[in-house]
Amino acid sequence: MAASTSLRFAFVLFWISVLASTALSDLVISKIDRRVDLTSQIVRVVSTLKVENRGHDTVSEVLLPFPDIQAKNMAYLKSSYHEGKGKGKQSAISLPVTLVHPEGMPPELTFYSVSLPRGLGKGDSFTLDVLTVFAHSLKPFPAEITQADAQLVVYQDSAYYISPYEVKVQTLAVRLPSGRVESYTKYPSTKLVDSEIKYGPFENLPPFSYIPIAVHFESSYPFVVVQELEREIEISHWGNVQITEHYNLVHGGAHIKGGFSRIDYQSRPPMRGESSIRHLIARLPPRAHSVYYRDEIGNISTSHLWANSKMTHFEIEPRYPLFGGWRTSFTIGYGLPLRDFLFESDGKRFLNTTFGCPINEIIIDHLIVKVVLPEGSKEISATVPFITNQWQEVKYSHLDIVGRPVIVLEKTNVVPEHNMHFQVYYKFNNLALLMEPFLLISGFFFLFIACIVYMHTDMSISKSSASYLAKQQLDEVRATVQQVQNIINRVLSVHNKLETSLRDLSRTGDVQSCKAVRKAADGLFKDLAKELKPLLGFLQSSPQASQIWPKVEELVAKEKEMQEKLMAKHSTVVDSFEKKHAKRDVENRVASIEQKLAILRQEVDELLDTIDDF
Amino acid sequence: MTSKPITSPVPVEWYPSLSVLMLSIGLVLTASFFIYEATSSKPSRSLSKEITIGVVASFFLGFGSLCLLLATGVYV
Numbered sequence: 001m002a003a004s005t006s007l008r009f010a011f012v013l014f015w016i017s018v019l020a021s022t023a024l025s026d027l028v029i030s031k032i033d034r035r036v037d038l039t040s041q042i043v044r045v046v047s048t049l050k051v052e053n054r055g056h057d058t059v060s061e062v063l064l065p066f067p068d069i070q071a072k073n074m075a076y077l078k079s080s081y082h083e084g085k086g087k088g089k090q091s092a093i094s095l096p097v098t099l100v101h102p103e104g105m106p107p108e109l110t111f112y113s114v115s116l117p118r119g120l121g122k123g124d125s126f127t128l129d130v131l132t133v134f135a136h137s138l139k140p141f142p143a144e145i146t147q148a149d150a151q152l153v154v155y156q157d158s159a160y161y162i163s164p165y166e167v168k169v170q171t172l173a174v175r176l177p178s179g180r181v182e183s184y185t186k187y188p189s190t191k192l193v194d195s196e197i198k199y200g201p202f203e204n205l206p207p208f209s210y211i212p213i214a215v216h217f218e219s220s221y222p223f224v225v226v227q228e229l230e231r232e233i234e235i236s237h238w239g240n241v242q243i244t245e246h247y248n249l250v251h252g253g254a255h256i257k258g259g260f261s262r263i264d265y266q267s268r269p270p271m272r273g274e275s276s277i278r279h280l281i282a283r284l285p286p287r288a289h290s291v292y293y294r295d296e297i298g299n300i301s302t303s304h305l306w307a308n309s310k311m312t313h314f315e316i317e318p319r320y321p322l323f324g325g326w327r328t329s330f331t332i333g334y335g336l337p338l339r340d341f342l343f344e345s346d347g348k349r350f351l352n353t354t355f356g357c358p359i360n361e362i363i364i365d366h367l368i369v370k371v372v373l374p375e376g377s378k379e380i381s382a383t384v385p386f387i388t389n390q391w392q393e394v395k396y397s398h399l400d401i402v403g404r405p406v407i408v409l410e411k412t413n414v415v416p417e418h419n420m421h422f423q424v425y426y427k428f429n430n431l432a433l434l435m436e437p438f439l440l441i442s443g444f445f446f447l448f449i450a451c452i453v454y455m456h457t458d459m460s461i462s463k464s465s466a467s468y469l470a471k472q473q474l475d476e477v478r479a480t481v482q483q484v485q486n487i488i489n490r491v492l493s494v495h496n497k498l499e500t501s502l503r504d505l506s507r508t509g510d511v512q513s514c515k516a517v518r519k520a521a522d523g524l525f526k527d528l529a530k531e532l533k534p535l536l537g538f539l540q541s542s543p544q545a546s547q548i549w550p551k552v553e554e555l556v557a558k559e560k561e562m563q564e565k566l567m568a569k570h571s572t573v574v575d576s577f578e579k580k581h582a583k584r585d586v587e588n589r590v591a592s593i594e595q596k597l598a599i600l601r602q603e604v605d606e607l608l609d610t611i612d613d614f
Numbered sequence: 615m616t617s618k619p620i621t622s623p624v625p626v627e628w629y630p631s632l633s634v635l636m637l638s639i640g641l642v643l644t645a646s647f648f649i650y651e652a653t654s655s656k657p658s659r660s661l662s663k664e665i666t667i668g669v670v671a672s673f674f675l676g677f678g679s680l681c682l683l684l685a686t687g688v689y690v
Contacts (some may be wrong), residue, residue, distance in 0.1 A: 236689035239622030290687060335687070337626075343617035350617070398683070398690040433623070436690055441676030444640075448647065448668030452661070456649055479655045 015371065026055030027062065030125060032161050032170045039177045040217070040361050041223040041252065042075075042132040042415055050127045051120070051165070058119035063102065063111045063164050064130060070157075071110035075132035075415040076386075077361075079114045081126070092116075095128065105164065105384075106208060111464040133415050135363040140254035140324070142214065147264060147323070150218045151254050151275035152182055159187065159199045166207055171200035176217050220274040222322075224362040225252035229414075234372040234397075235351060237433050238598065239342050244333040245357060249318070251277055252363070255325035265321065277322035278287035282358040284312040290332040295319070295330040314358075348379075348425050355409075356419035364414040371424050372397070372406045376432030382406050384422040387411075399436045470544065477545045480535050484552060484612055487532050491559060492604070494524050495566055502573055506583075514574055518567075525563060532556070548611065555607040564601045569593045620675040644670035645653030 031050040064261050080092035099112040108446055120126055138153040145151060161170050174184075174197040184190075184197055191198045197215065228248040235241055255276050265272055284291070284299060293303045294317050302317040318328045355369060373380060373393050382390060389410040394403040407424060461469050469486050501517040504510070539545045539552055540571065569590050576586040624632065648669045649671055651659075 037616065127686070234689075237620070238689055239626040240689040244688060336690075339619040339621045343619045344620050345617040349620060350635050398688060430623075437676050437680045440679050441672050444672035444675045444679075446666060448672055451647075451651065452664050452668065456661075475656050479657045482655060484656060 009210075010191075013512060018217065020106065026053060026057065026059055027120075027165045028052050028054050029163060029165050029167045029349065030169065032163075034161060034168060034170070034172045035244035035252075036155075036157065036172070036174045038138065038155055038217070038219070039175060040221045041138060041219075042361065042363060042447040043137040045130075045132045045134070046605045047130045047161070050125055050413050052125040053122055054413050056122055058121050059116070060119045060167045061113045061115050062128070063100070063600065064097075064114060065105075065109045065162055065164060066112070066132075067158075067162065068108045068110055070137070073134045073137045074132060075135045075413040076131070077112060078131045078417070079128055080131075081117070081128045092129065109162070110115070121504065131417075133417050135415055136225075136252070136415050138223075143254055144257040145254045145324070146258040146550065147260060147273050149254075150180065151220060151324075152216060153219050153253075154214055154216050156212065156214045159185075160202060160205055160209045160211055162208060162210055164207050167205045167209075168203065170202050170205070171198065173198050174215055176215070177219050177221060179218040179220065180215040182218065184215040187211065187213075193215075217576065221361075222277040223251055223274060223324075224359075225250050226278055226357070226362055226364045227327075228366050228368075229357055229364050230370070231357065232370045232372060233351070233353060235338070235342065235374060237338070237374055239338050239429070241336045241338055241351075241353075242333065243336065244331065246329070246331050247357075248327070248329045249277075249322070250327045251322040251324050253324045256323040260323060273321065273323060275324075278312045279315055280359050280362075281316045282314040282316065282332070283360065284314050284334055285336055285340065285354075287310055287337050287340065288312040291334040293332050295328075299413075300330065306528065318474050347427070349428055350423045350425045352421055352423050354419050355422045356414055356416060358419075360416060362416070365412060367411050367414045369411075370395075371409075372404050373424070373426055375400055375402060376406050377405055377426040377428050377433065380405055380424065380426045382407055382409060382422065382424045384409060385420050386418065399439050401435070401439070406495040413521075473542065473544045477539065477542055477548070479541075480538055481545075481548055481552065481611060484532065484535050484539070484555075485608065487528055487535070488555060488559060488604075488608065490530050490548060491525070491563070492611075494528075495562065496567055497521065498570055502570060505573065505577060509577075511574060511577060518570055518574070551610055555604065555611065558600055558604050558607065562604065562605055565593050565597050565600070571596070574599070626684075629681050631657035633678055633685050636674050636681060640671055640674030640676075640678050643667060643674060643681075647671055 014234070028051070029049055030052045032047060034045060034047045036045050051059075057567050062075075064079075077097055079095045079097050081095060082092055095117065096115045098111050098115075100111050105111065111172050113126065114130070116126060116128075117260055138155055141152060141154045141307055155174075157172075159168055159172055161172075162202065175194045176197070178195050181192065181195070181197075184192065187199065189200065199213065226247055227248055228246075230246045232244045233241060237297055256273075264574070265276075286307065287306070291305055291312070291314060293300050293314075297319075300316070300319060302319075304313075304315045304423055312334075314332075316330075316332070318330065320326075320328070322328060342349060344350075356367070357364065370393075372381070380392065391408050393406045393408060395406045396403045409416070409422075463467060495515060498521050505514045536552070536556065539549055545552075572593070573586060576589065627646070647664070650664065650667065
C-alpha cells in the first residue's frame with residue numbers, strides 16, 4: 001500500500017514537471033532551509049525563504065504551492081518575518097496568507113499567496129518564515145502490528161522544494177524521534193546524524209523540480225486522534241463560565257492484531273505496547289474549579305489534578321490503554337471564574353477564551369465549539385483568527401423563558417496551533433439578569449395567592465345542610481367573641497392609664513391632670529359599655545355560643561367590679577392628697593381595695609385566656 | 615481599547631450566607647402568613663394584609679432559593 005502511494009506521489013510530480021511551463025521569472029528564491037519535525041504524530045515543516053526580485057516590477061506577493069495530497073492534510077499555515085537584522089531582530093510579525101488559483105500552473109497543486117508588507121523593489125531581497133502543520137501525514141506501515149511490535153511509520157515528501165520560482169540553494173533537514181530508522185531514500189550527499197536526516201544542499205534548480213523521498217522510521221509517540229469533540233462554553237453572569245467537553249477518541253496508529261494480554265502489558269518493556277495511549281495531559285486555565293471526568297458509565301477516578309497560579313494541570317487515564325484502532329469516549333467539565341474571561345468595552349461585552357482543546361498534541365478531526373450566552377443577549381458576533389463555519393441555535397436550560405442563544409463554530413482538522421484566543425461579542429442589559437429571581441418570586445407568590453383564594457372561597461357543595469349552617473353560625477360567634485375580647489382589652493388599657501395617673505400624682509403632685517384623666521376614663525368607660533351591649537345581646541341569643549356565654553358573662557361582670565373598685569380607689573387617693581393626709585394613711589385606706597383589685601385582675605386574665613382558646 | 619473584566623453583581627463568596635439568611639427570613643414570613651390565616655376568622659381577615667405578607671415572603675423566598683441554587687454550583 002505504501003508502494004502504491006509513493007508511486008502516485010511520483011506520478012503527480014512527474015506530471016508537474018512535464019507540464020511546467022514558464023513559471024514566474026520575476027522572483028528567485030536565493031536560499032531556502034526546510035526543517036521537517038516528525039517527532040510527534042503531527043508533522044511540522046518550518047521553511048525559511050529568502051526571495052530576491054530579479055525582475056523590474058515591484059513584487060508584492062510570494063506564491064507557495066503544495067501538492068494536493070499534502071494540501072488535503074494541511075491543518076495550519078502561517079507566514080511571518082522578522083523586522084531588523086542580527087541583534088536588532090524583533091519578534092515575528094505575521095503576514096496575511098490567502099488561497100489563490102493562478103492560471104497557467106500545473107494541475108494538482110494548491111497555491112497560497114503570502115502578501116509582503118512592502119513591495120519588493122528591483123534587486124531587493126526579503127526573508128520570510130513559513131510554518132505548515134500537517135495532520136494524518138504519517139502512515140503507519142505495517143498497518144497492523146502485534147502488542148509487542150514497535151510502531152513504524154512512513155513519511156513521504158520531495159527533497160527539492162516545489163516552487164514556481166527558481167531556487168538557488170536549498171537544504172532539507174528531517175528530524176526523527178530517537179529510535180530506529182528502518183530506511184530512508186538515499187541520494188548523494190544524504191547524511192543521517194543523531195536522528196536527523198540532512199538532504200542537500202542542492203543548487204540551481206529550475207522551478208517545479210522535485211525528487212520523492214520516503215522515510216520509514218519507528219515512532220512510539222501515542223497517536224491520539226479525536227474524531228469528534230464538542231466543547232460547550234456556558235456563560236452565567238452570576239459569576240461562572242462552565243466548559244463541558246465531549247470527546248470521541250481513537251488511536252490513529254497501527255492497528256493491533258493478535259490479542260491483548262494484560263499480563264504482558266504490565267510486565268516486560270518490549271511487550272508493553274509503547275505506542276499505546278496510556279494517559280492524556282490537559283492544561284486547563286488557572287483557577288479552574290469543579291473539574292470532573294466521566295463517561296456514560298459514570299465517574300472515572302483515574303485522574304490527577306494539581307493547580308498552580310499559571311495553569312491547572314489535569315492528567316487523565318482512560319479506562320483501558322488504547323491500542324491501534326481502539327476507541328473511547330468521555331466527558332470533561334470544569335468551571336472558571338467569570339472575571340478572567342468576560343470583559344466589557346464600548347458598551348459591548350465579549351468573551352475571550354481559547355478555541356481548541358486543552359489536551360496537548362492531539363489531532364481533532366471535527367471540532368464544534370458552542371458558546372451559550374445568557375438569556376437576553378443581543379447582537380451576537382464571533383471573531384475567530386481562522387476560518388470556521390458559524391451558525392446560531394437556541395438552548396433551553398435552567399430558569400429559561402425564551403431560551404439561551406448559542407453561537408456554534410465548527411472546524412475540521414484542528415491541531416494545537418489552533419489553540420488561540422477568540423472573542424464573542426454581544427450586548428446584554430443588566431436588568432435582564434433580574435428575570436431569573438423574578439421567575440422564582442412569581443412562582444412562590446402564585447402559591448401564596450392560591451392559599452389566599454382557597455381561604456376566601458366557599459367551596460361547600462350544599463349551602464343549606466345543617467352542618468354548613470352550624471359552621472357558619474359558629475364562625476359568627478367566634479368573630480363576636482373576638483370583638484368582645486378586643487373591647488375588654490381596651491377597657492383594661494384604660495384601667496392601666498388610671499393606675500399610671502395615680503403614680504404620677506404621687507410623683508408630681510398634679511391633681512388637676514389626675515382629675516382630667518379620671519374624667520376621660522369615665523367617658524371612655526361609658527362608650528365601651530355601649531359598644532359591648534349589642535355584642536353581648538347577640539351572644540346571649542345565639543345557640544352556638546351556649547358554651548362560651550357563661551364565661552363571657554363572668555368576664556364582663558368581673559370587669560365591671562374592677563371598674564368600680566378602681567374608681568373608688570382613685571377618688572380616695574385624690575381626696576387624701578387634696579386633704580394632705582400622710583402617705584401611710586393613704587396606703588392603709590386603699591390596702592383592701594388593692595388586694596381585691598389584684599385578685600380580680602388575675603381572674604380576668606385567666607378568663608381572657610380561656611376565651612382566647614375558643 | 616480599555617476592556618474591564620465583568621464580575622458577578624454579588625461576590626461569589628457571599629452566596630451561601632446570603633441564601634441561608636434570605637431563606638430563613640422568607641420561611642419566618644411564610645410562617646407568619648399561615649398563622650394569620652389560621653387564627654383569623656372570616657370577617658376579621660383583611661386581604662391587603664394577606665397580600666402584603668405574601669409578596670414580602672415570596673420576595674425573600676425567591677432570592678433565597680436563587681442564592682441556594684448558585685451556592686450549590688448550579689449557575690443559572
